[in-house]
Amino acid sequence: MGNSGKTYRVCILGCRGRGTAAGRAYHAHPRTEVVGLCDLKSDLLATLGDDLGVAARYTDLDQMISELRPEIVAIPTGTEFHYELSMRVLEYGVNIDVEKPICVDLVQADTVIKTAAHKGVRTAVHHQGRVGASMKAVSRAVKEGRIGRLRHVSASGKGYYGGYGLMNIGTHLINYILEIAGPCNRVSASALTNGKPIGPEDVLPSPSGMGTIAGEHITAYLEFEGNVTASLSQHRFPVVDSAAYAVEVFGTEGRLFWKSDGAWILPSPHFVPEMEQWEPLPLDIPDQFDPSKSAEADFAFAGEFAACLDDAREHTCSGIEGRHVLEIMMGIFESAAYGMPVPLPQIRRDHPLLRWLDELNHDSPPPMPRGYVEWLAAEDERIGRA
Ligand SMILES: NC(=O)c1ccc[n+]([C@@H]2O[C@H](COP(=O)([O-])OP(=O)(O)OC[C@H]3O[C@@H](n4cnc5c(N)ncnc54)[C@H](O)[C@@H]3O)[C@@H](O)[C@H]2O)c1
CATH class of the missing domain: 3.30.360.10 (Dihydrodipicolinate Reductase; domain 2)
Incomplete structure (x- = not known):
């Protein structure tokens, strides 16, 4: 519980559709802060960077992580890149939020989970609807x-x-x-x-x-x-x-x-x-949630990541x-x-x-x-x- 109240530093690796959704949610959540963005395409970096007011924009993920030392890197890229990019980010001992599905086969997924455990960090898969x-x-x-x-x-x-x-x-x-x-x-x-x-x-x-x-x-x-x-x-x-x-x-x-x-x-x-x-069931929507800033489930996913890092749990x-x-x-x-x-x-x-x-x-x-x-x-x- 020692970290409760801390704001976690997040980088977004991939700034197209899902990177925009992740960036907006981590930016909107009071427990997380987007500190850097990375994409191979400068127009996408400019659009999301301007939207979120984030000046630290990179085309090289190694440079971004080395310079900014984030606690979470979101990996919202095409599924064929999940394995390679997850492994590259995990090498830095950083927690990851990788888009779904985790990988394309179990050999890859096993390696990602084993590497995260070895590095002492958490992996989350962006199945945001569950939270x-x-x-x-x-x-x-x-x-x-x-x-x-x-x-x-x-x-x-x-x-x-x-x-x-x-x-x-x-x-x-x-x-x-x-x-x-x-x-x-x-x-x-x-x-x-x-x-x-x-x-x-x-x-x-x-x-x-x-x-x-x-x-x-x-x-x-x-x-x-x-x-x-x-x-x-x-x-x-x-x-x-x-x-x-x-x-x-x-x-x-x-x-x-x-x-x-x-x-x-x-x-x-x-x-x-x-x-x-x-009969409709009542929905428990956090007070801080603003629908003009992010999607509700992505916002909840960001908050759950902060809570799980606070508590050193999955x-x-x-x-x-x-x-x-x-x-x-x-x-x-x-x-x-x-x-x-x-x-x-x-x-x-x-x-x-x-x-x-x-x-x-x-x-x-x-x-x-x-x-x-x-x-x-x-x-x-x-x-x-x-
Ligand atoms: N959770 C959901 O509700 C939901 C919804 C739709 C799609 N998805 C998932 O999202 C993923 C696709 O997201 P998308 O459509 O935004 O992805 P995309 O592949 O269209 O875009 C990814 C971006 O990442 C960049 N990128 C790729 N490799 C990079 C690298 N090495 N360094 C820097 N930038 C790099 C690309 O230039 C691109 O702009 C898929 O896995 C899909 O299953 C999830």
Whole structure:
């Protein structure tokens, strides 16, 4: 508790969309201060630097860290750079906030976690919704027993191509499920491409540099302690629809519903038409939060980082939790490929889809465009749907 009240010095490494969100939140939070920015592109540095009033702008991350000695470096860059940049920053013995997903495979994630432990610093993965007001309200209601005994959690993505949706949006949804249900023991999944179970030819490089993926429609089933289960659907829709991004929690006496901007309770476990009425749960928003300055969950994430450094404990969205999320995502791909449930944590840490191709003596995945729209067009052509 010795550091309570201290203001932590933060650098932002990557100043595009997510760097702007992180920079604004660490700048707005009274317990954190943005002391420096780094990007390879000077126009992005100028825009964010002027917005936040930060004069210390760098194109070389080593120079920034050596000169400014920050306590936290945020790494909001494309996912293919998370591993390399996390390792470079950790070498300086600095705490990191890396965007989600933590890395593209478990070998990388294990190395990041081990290096952070060796250096005595914390890793946090930017799954900000878990510490946002609506997930806190849902989690509190479960812990207070307001829906009786927890039975099942159901979560849906936004309708991106399944494997990409899993790495991009499923990473947040699984992190919410972990908050509600605790660590996952076992996963099973089906992955369909063009209506058929995936074959090795359906293993592809992900859009947006998120590693290797497969499956247009993924449905996963997760098992937890106490007979609790969860289902996660990452199904491709004709048009991506953020309204589908939701979590429903089923208890023996009621149900809860989570959206990024609200939380509701139904004080009945079953459908009873005459009493079907969802009630909003109160949201606990900090007094210092100003919606014109940052997003609520990013602000909460910054405050949680200060609190966890004060108390020398892990962030609620720690790298260890982020790695477990990745274990579940890799378990989903493994189960879909091999047609078997996967106990967690898995012993094999290499990417299960690449292992599958290797064991089948199948060629490596073909190159694909990085941008999602171009990627989808190439995929639709590959499966004869263009
Ligand atoms: N948490 C969320 O809600 C959320 C939402 C969307 C995206 N994301 C995640 O954010 C990440 C992408 O964020 P983005 O779209 O802002 O990233 P981006 O890759 O478009 O931009 C990253 C910036 O970092 C800079 N950069 C890269 N390497 C650098 C280096 N070595 N030194 C200095 N600068 C460097 C680039 O020039 C670029 O401007 C992905 O991991 C994605 O999954 C998270």
